[in-house]
Amino acid sequence: MDALGEILVLDDNADWRDQLRAILEKDGFSVRTASNPEEASELLLERPVHAVVVDLKLGDLDLSEDAGFALFEEIDRLDLSEMIYGVVVSGHASPKSTREAFKRYGVVDCFEKGELHTQIGQFLQAIREAVIKAKYAQLSKLGFRCFKTGSTCTCSIRFNSRQVFVAMPYNSELIVMDDVYDLGIRAALQELNYEPLRADKKPVLGRDLMCNVCKFIQESAFGIVDITDWNPNVLLELGMMFGWGRTAVIIKHENSQVPSDLRGALYIEYASINSLKEQLKDGIPNLEL
Amino acid sequence: MAYNVLIVEDTPDWRAKLVGYLVQDEEEYNIFEAGDYETALQILDDQPLDVAVIDIRLVDWDETNEQGMLLLKELDRIADVNGTQAIVITGYGDKQKMRTAFRDYRVIDFIEKHWFKPVEFKETVRKAAEEAYRAREEVIDTKYPR
Numbered sequence: 001m002d003a004l005g006e007i008l009v010l011d012d013n014a015d016w017r018d019q020l021r022a023i024l025e026k027d028g029f030s031v032r033t034a035s036n037p038e039e040a041s042e043l044l045l046e047r048p049v050h051a052v053v054v055d056l057k058l059g060d061l062d063l064s065e066d067a068g069f070a071l072f073e074e075i076d077r078l079d080l081s082e083m084i085y086g087v088v089v090s091g092h093a094s095p096k097s098t099r100e101a102f103k104r105y106g107v108v109d110c111f112e113k114g115e116l117h118t119q120i121g122q123f124l125q126a127i128r129e130a131v132i133k134a135k136y137a138q139l140s141k142l143g144f145r146c147f148k149t150g151s152t153c154t155c156s157i158r159f160n161s162r163q164v165f166v167a168m169p170y171n172s173e174l175i176v177m178d179d180v181y182d183l184g185i186r187a188a189l190q191e192l193n194y195e196p197l198r199a200d201k202k203p204v205l206g207r208d209l210m211c212n213v214c215k216f217i218q219e220s221a222f223g224i225v226d227i228t229d230w231n232p233n234v235l236l237e238l239g240m241m242f243g244w245g246r247t248a249v250i251i252k253h254e255n256s257q258v259p260s261d262l263r264g265a266l267y268i269e270y271a272s273i274n275s276l277k278e279q280l281k282d283g284i285p286n287l288e289l
Numbered sequence: 290m291a292y293n294v295l296i297v298e299d300t301p302d303w304r305a306k307l308v309g310y311l312v313q314d315e316e317e318y319n320i321f322e323a324g325d326y327e328t329a330l331q332i333l334d335d336q337p338l339d340v341a342v343i344d345i346r347l348v349d350w351d352e353t354n355e356q357g358m359l360l361l362k363e364l365d366r367i368a369d370v371n372g373t374q375a376i377v378i379t380g381y382g383d384k385q386k387m388r389t390a391f392r393d394y395r396v397i398d399f400i401e402k403h404w405f406k407p408v409e410f411k412e413t414v415r416k417a418a419e420e421a422y423r424a425r426e427e428v429i430d431t432k433y434p435r
Contacts, residue, residue: 095383095384
């Protein structure tokens with residue numbers, strides 16, 4: 001399998017570089033390291049990265065100085081700030097530096113070195129989020145195409161890397177679909193720190209229903225599609241996701257058939273809502289988005 | 290068009306100060322004021338807001354009070370409907386709260402009172418109001434059939 005994403009670690013301390021590399025590689029990321037901002041800039045020109053992990057306090061400089069910000073400045077200068085996302089892992093970052101990192105440089109999260117060992121899960125979550133954002137930016141750079149006209153989409157699309165689009169029928173003879181959503185899908189996603197988005201749970205934006213569905217799909221990190229009973233709207237939405245190359249987790253009740261076009265596809269078959277929840281919790285962290 | 294701005298701050302001095310800066314700003318605002326959590330919730334319910342400026346500790350003598358964080362959570366929950374943008378101004382910020390505010394509740398800014406700068410504050414509120422307007426422009430309320 002390809003690496004889940006390309007990460008660049010900037011830290012002047014060799015032990016920390018090794019430690020961060022080990023944590024990230026174990027989780028499937030490809031990692032390069034640099035000990036100063038200049039070296040880091042060279043590396044990201046050599047081969048693009050999705051995310052940078054940045055130590056703010058570099059070298060023997062005055063600790064009040066945040067030398068690591070130089071890398072974010074360089075990313076800005078190269079006009080790559082939409083394509084590369086930061087996560088700060090630093091010792092002694094002041095509240096003011098933390099605010100600067102979030103507000104000015106849009107980092108996904110900030111960690112204190114002394115606390116990182118208790119926050120590895122959150123750290124990996126932040127890295128995944130940064131990578132998804134970067135991959136999404138690459139997609140959008142090619143320009144979204146309108147599903148109706150085929151020309152460039154003029155809607156405002158705001159990607160939310162923690163949002164998951166859910167397409168499903170609202171009623172079925174086989175199982176209570178609201179329970180599938182609330183106790184299965186939503187419960188699993190929330191434990192994984194994702195927010196589900198089911199079209200009918202939102203106010204409608206814009207003029208056209210399909211326009212909204214399109215927007216919701218584009219703005220989500222991936223989709224969960226329940227093909228139980230072959231609801232035509234659901235299958236249409238799945239088709240849109242296929243067409244745009246978006247990751248769709250296909251699920252279905254065990255007593256529902258599979259449409260012939262999807263017979264070769266991988267899907268999760270559930271017998272109960274509990275088993276669905278467990279299968280989603282196991283599978284989603286390994287998705288390649 | 291005047292933007293709706295809510296100021297939630299239990300200390301009367303600070304509340305008056307923040308209101309004062311916005312009143313004399315070139316941008317036009319309808320300002321709503323709340324001195325406590327319950328009043329703030331009531332205003333959130335009654336009024337579509339563009340910007341909410343929120344203090345975290347809403348009972349000055351109670352060191353454990355973090356009701357402002359609950360307001361941020363509530364604002365984030367309804368943000369998709371009316372696009373309200375949040376700004377934190379606090380005397381008792383810490384990095385953990387700041388992380389939660391930026392990362393989970395998508396606040397525009399997190400300002401500690403001891404580094405407060407009026408010019409910067411007014412600019413941030415203006416930017417937030419424009420962002421709220423942009424987000425809300427697209428909302429039309431109808432229901433999905435399936």
